[in-house]
Amino acid sequence: MSGQTPVSITTDTDHLIQMAVAHVLPETRHRLCKWSIIRETKEKLTHVCQTHPTFETEFMKYVNGSETIEEFKSQWKSFLERYYLTDNEYLQSIYSACRHWVPVFMRETFFGDVLSDQDNDAKNTFFNGYVDASTSIQLLIKQYEKALTIWHEKELKADLDSVNTTPVLKTPSPMEKQAANLYTRKVFIKFQEELVETLANPATKIDESGTITTYHVAKFGEEHKAHTVRFNTFELTANCSCLMFEFSGIICRHVLSVFRAKNVLTLPSQYIVKRWTINAKTGSGSTVEEYRLELPSNSQESLTMHQNSLRQEAIKFVEEGAKSIHHYNVAVNALKEAAKKVAAAKKKNADKTLVNNLVNGCNQVVDEGDIDLVDSGQSKGRGHKDIILVGKASNTLLIRTNLPPNDKYCVF
Numbered sequence: 001m002s003g004q005t006p007v008s009i010t011t012d013t014d015h016l017i018q019m020a021v022a023h024v025l026p027e028t029r030h031r032l033c034k035w036s037i038i039r040e041t042k043e044k045l046t047h048v049c050q051t052h053p054t055f056e057t058e059f060m061k062y063v064n065g066s067e068t069i070e071e072f073k074s075q076w077k078s079f080l081e082r083y084y085l086t087d088n089e090y091l092q093s094i095y096s097a098c099r100h101w102v103p104v105f106m107r108e109t110f111f112g113d114v115l116s117d118q119d120n121d122a123k124n125t126f127f128n129g130y131v132d133a134s135t136s137i138q139l140l141i142k143q144y145e146k147a148l149t150i151w152h153e154k155e156l157k158a159d160l161d162s163v164n165t166t167p168v169l170k171t172p173s174p175m176e177k178q179a180a181n182l183y184t185r186k187v188f189i190k191f192q193e194e195l196v197e198t199l200a201n202p203a204t205k206i207d208e209s210g211t212i213t214t215y216h217v218a219k220f221g222e223e224h225k226a227h228t229v230r231f232n233t234f235e236l237t238a239n240c241s242c243l244m245f246e247f248s249g250i251i252c253r254h255v256l257s258v259f260r261a262k263n264v265l266t267l268p269s270q271y272i273v274k275r276w277t278i279n280a281k282t283g284s285g286s287t288v289e290e291y292r293l294e295l296p297s298n299s300q301e302s303l304t305m306h307q308n309s310l311r312q313e314a315i316k317f318v319e320e321g322a323k324s325i326h327h328y329n330v331a332v333n334a335l336k337e338a339a340k341k342v343a344a345a346k347k348k349n350a351d352k353t354l355v356n357n358l359v360n361g362c363n364q365v366v367d368e369g370d371i372d373l374v375d376s377g378q379s380k381g382r383g384h385k386d387i388i389l390v391g392k393a394s395n396t397l398l399i400r401t402n403l404p405p406n407d408k409y410c411v412f
């Protein structure tokens with residue numbers, strides 16, 4: 001853990017494990033395995049499941065589908081009343097621990113969950129086929145190592161797939177292409193799912209105050225379930241009430257929908273979580289550099305992307321530079337230097353454009369020996385060897401260019 005306390009941990013429901021985690025990792029958000037609780041519920045309430053076929057489906061719906069804590073609490077209450085289970089001690093006990101296992105209570109904490117419920121269920125069966133109730137402690141250690149080796153092999157294969165194969169893109173979006181190059185395959189598939197869903201989840205502006213614009217984003221026909229996204233126009237940041245990014249590190253369809261409305265065409269760097277990228281293990285390649293590589297060099301689209309990229313870099317610069325007076329002075333000097341370099345690059349570009357225009361528009365190209373009137377060569381722009389003003393008569397301008405194979409003079 002590199003000397004750092006983990007943000008979150010997920011364990012079995014065992015009481016001793018809970019006590020150990022509370023003792024050793026008091027600052028860490030402790031989550032109990034939801035799938036263990038669901039399995040235990042089915043076992044404890046087998047008779048209810050057999051009598052009421054809809055019980056299990058409803059139970060899962062309230063556990064997984066609640067959008068707010070209030071919604072979960074009120075639905076749970078009416079759910080128990082409907083099945084006459086208000087006095088059931090087991091259900092009372094799991095309800096009292098709901099803060100530690102029902103997803104809606106943990107959305108503000110990063111758990112690194114990007115897997116679907118089916119995948120998570122499979123993950124929970126890590127030891128299936130390796131150990132059972134009769135496994136001795138000696139055999140358990142051997143089987144544990146065996147299970148771990150198989151798990152590592154699966155991970156290696158997934159890594160190879162991510163690096164060596166190209167996913168099928170479903171949209172012409174530059175953001176999808178960028179994500180395909182950045183993310184591991186599994187994470188990209190999840191991201192792609194969210195991106196495609198933006199087509200069915202339009203963003204509607206409801207308020208604007210300073211740099212903050214607020215949107216409601218909802219699926220067609222489900223406006224009552226709208227999520228609220230607050231978008232900062234200057235910083236290109238957005239927060240969604242669903243808190244999916246905070247929980248999983250993958251940006252949600254609601255924020256992506258707002259990005260689409262605001263013409264944010266590539267993923268802002270602060271939304272690229274390194275652990276989900278292809279280079280997460282090697283540490284090679286900065287996501288910002290990769291992000292730059294995705295920028296095309298022309299077109300109106302690229303102009304917007306350049307502006308967005310520069311804005312994000314500038315914001316980070318401002319944040320770092322404001323931390324102390326020393327940082328501030330260094331930052332100001334660096335900005336002045338940067339301004340000079342940008343101005344020089346702009347001038348160089350303008351000179352090149354001038355030469356190109358002159359060469360393309362000249363009336364006649366002649367050799368040096370054919371020229372009678374030549375002023376002493378005057379360099380125009382230090383270090384710019386490609387443009388030298390050599391002579392100027394009443395209506396004639398002579399420009400020497402360094403076009404190969406020999407110097408030529410253009411007459412205008």
Ligand SMILES: [Zn+2]
Pocket residue numbers: 227240241242243244252253254255
């Ligand atoms: Zn959202």
